[in-house]
Every structure is written in C-alpha cells, then in structure tokens.
Amino acid sequence: MRILHLGKYYVPQRGGIERHTQALAEACVRAGDPVAVLVHRAPGHWRGTRELIAGVEVRRAGCIAAPVYTPLSPAYPFELARALREFAPDLLHLHLPNPSCFAALASPAARRLPWIVHWHADVPPDAPDWRLRLGYRVYRPFEQAVLARAASVIATSQAYFEASRALQPWRSKVRIVPLGIDAARATAPRADLWPATDGVRLLAVGRLGRYKGFDVLVDALASTAHASLLLVGDGECARELRALARARGVDGRIAFAGDVDDATLEAAYAAANAFVLPSLDRGEAFGLVLLEAMRAGLPVVASAIPGSGVGFVVADGESGLLVEPGDRVALAAALVRLRDPALRARLGDAGRARWNALFTLDRSVRSVRAIYAAASAGDPRAAG
Secondary structure, eight states, X not given: OOEEEEOSOOTTXXXXXXXXXXXXXXXXXXXXOOEEEEEEOOTTBOSOEEEEETTEEEEEEOBXXXXXXXXXXXXXXXXXXXXXXXXOOSEEEEEXXXXXXXXXXXXXXXXXXXXXXXXXXXXXXXXXXXXXXXXXXXXXXXXXXXXXXXXXXXXXXXXXXXXXXXXXXXXXXXXXXXXXXXXXXXXXXXXXXXXXXXXXXXXXXXXXXXXXXXXXXXXXXHTOOSEEEEEEBOOTTHHHHHHHHHHHTOGGGEEEEESOOHHHHHHHHHHOSEEEEOOOSTTSSSOHHHHHHHHTXXXXXXXXXXXXXXXXXXXXXXTEEEEOTTOHHHHHHHHHHTTOHHHHHHHHHHHHHHHHHHOBHHHHHHHHHHHHHHHHTTOGGGGO
C-alpha cells in the first residue's frame, strides 16, 4: 500500500502526535509500504520543502503563522494536489485536529481514495480560550464531513472515544488502537541535568502550555522537600512558570531545560526517579510521554482526567499514582509517597510490564495496518 499521511508537523518538531506519526510511518516503510507525509513547515517559513527521512518522503507546505496552535498554510491544498499526483497514494491517513486536512474534501483525487482518520484529540467546544470556542463553530461542519467520508476512525482509548461528542454519530466506524512506542536504546543516565540538590529526581516533559498544569506542579514542589525537578519543553507559559518558581522559592530545585534532543531526553529518563504529568483537562488525550516513562521503568504520577486516556495508560496504584487534576495538595502528597524506594521500584516494574504488554509500537502498527488493508479492500469491517 502507498500511504499518504496528512498532519500538522513532523520531525524535528516534537510533540506526541508528531512522534507517533513518525514512528508509524517509519514502521510501515520497514514493512515494505511506500509512505509519504504532507505537513507544515515551522511558522514563518513560506517555501515548501521535500526530503527523505528514514525512507519516508516528507513534504512540507509553507506556513505563515500558527495562531491558537493552528497552522495557516494557503499552499497546503496545492501541495496536497501535487502529492496526490506525484506520489499516487492508495490511501490517505488524516491526523486530526488539523484544519489543513479539510483540503481533501475539495479534491476529487483525494475523494477517490479510502480515508483513515486518526482522532488524536477533540477541539473542545467549551475551551477556556474564546478563540478556540469561536473557531470550533466554523471547524465543526468540516470535521464532521471528514468523519462522514472516512472508512475508519482510530481513537486511542475507549475512555476518550466515549467522552467525545464529535465521534458519537460515527460509533460504527471507530476502532480503538492505543498508541505504542518501540524499545529504547541503551543510554547512559545523566543525573547532572537536575539541580545540585539531594532527594528524588522528578522529570516532567511537555509543551509549557496552560492545560499541562505545570504551575500546579511548581506549587506542589514547594510543599515537597527532598525533591528536584527537570522540566523539559518550551511554550507560551515558560516565563510565568519561572516567575512562579521564584515566587514559591523553588527555583533552585527546578531545571528549566527547554527543548532538548532525543539523546538528552533519553538520558533524562534513564536518570530520573519518577515522572510527573499534571495535566488539567482532556487536551491530554493519551500521554505518549507516559509510555516513555513506563518503558524506562519509572513510577508515574498523573492526573485522573475524566474522559481522557491517561487513566487507561496508568493503572492507579499498580503502575503509578493518579490524583485529581489541579489539586496541588494531592499532587504533593503523591510526590511525598514516592520518597519510598520500594514503592518506586514496585510501580516502575509494573509500569514497564504494562508498556510491554499493551503499548508496544509493533502492537499498534499491526492494528493500524490491518485497518489499512481492510479499507483498501473495501471491506466494511474497516469501519469497526
């Protein structure tokens, strides 16, 4: 099968969706499928580019800007037409949310192909940001048109699917395929990435945006002695998080690493004692970083977000500890519990076993390729 992915970004841009798209594309190449992806360049780069990365043909459309996490690319429809003509795919794999994917609705060449929609997250109609609420009124009819056209819709957890109002009219099409990651390379740990303090080395990874709840983590750290934090990522809240750390008197126990390369991140996982994901709402649909932590044998503390896949990934009390979103007292109490080395070892071992049983890349790719095969053959079972 010749597979064309339509997405927002691709490596070197690093987010959960981008990492999963790359891993899936490269795995299909290794299985013998020709694969291309059409994504955007970083905002502010107008010219399109094309390159080959690990056997994947990566086409990038120019991008003017990205207000409210949404790439604006007048060139995307033209690059889609070119990719359809030159790459001649057998199937389209659309990664949502991404308004640029709607260009496929207006393309006769695209409409002749089977579509697989990968539902990574809802656009919340009640989002705190008024721009998202207003934008979704325009976005929703196109979103529903894409779902109507899809042969199959992939959701990453049953919990997220059941809570998604947008997916309910298309229940018969939805297949649950959890994300997965491959085994990690052997990496030397780097404890020097943490501030020079004693105690538990905590690791948190993600975009420094409001829904990630890193302000709650900073507050919790202020109530947690004998612990230091390495915070990996960048974003619009970076400056205020640094200011909050100073105000709470914990800036000496937090290392703001910004974006780091893969080798440094792997060394951080290898050296950490525990991992924390304090996200506040269903913007955290799954938490690919949780799999990375579990693979590394780290106990995790995460938010028990209603309608999110986080509670599926982390088995509370077995492979990690779940706390109420936004509850800094409960988060601090969980971090204090992880001072116990025996508890950390038990949770970490169970987490690694859970990753190996449920969340390997091979398991995820086999499920997706089966959906591809059924859709390409016109099998109605492709719709689940």
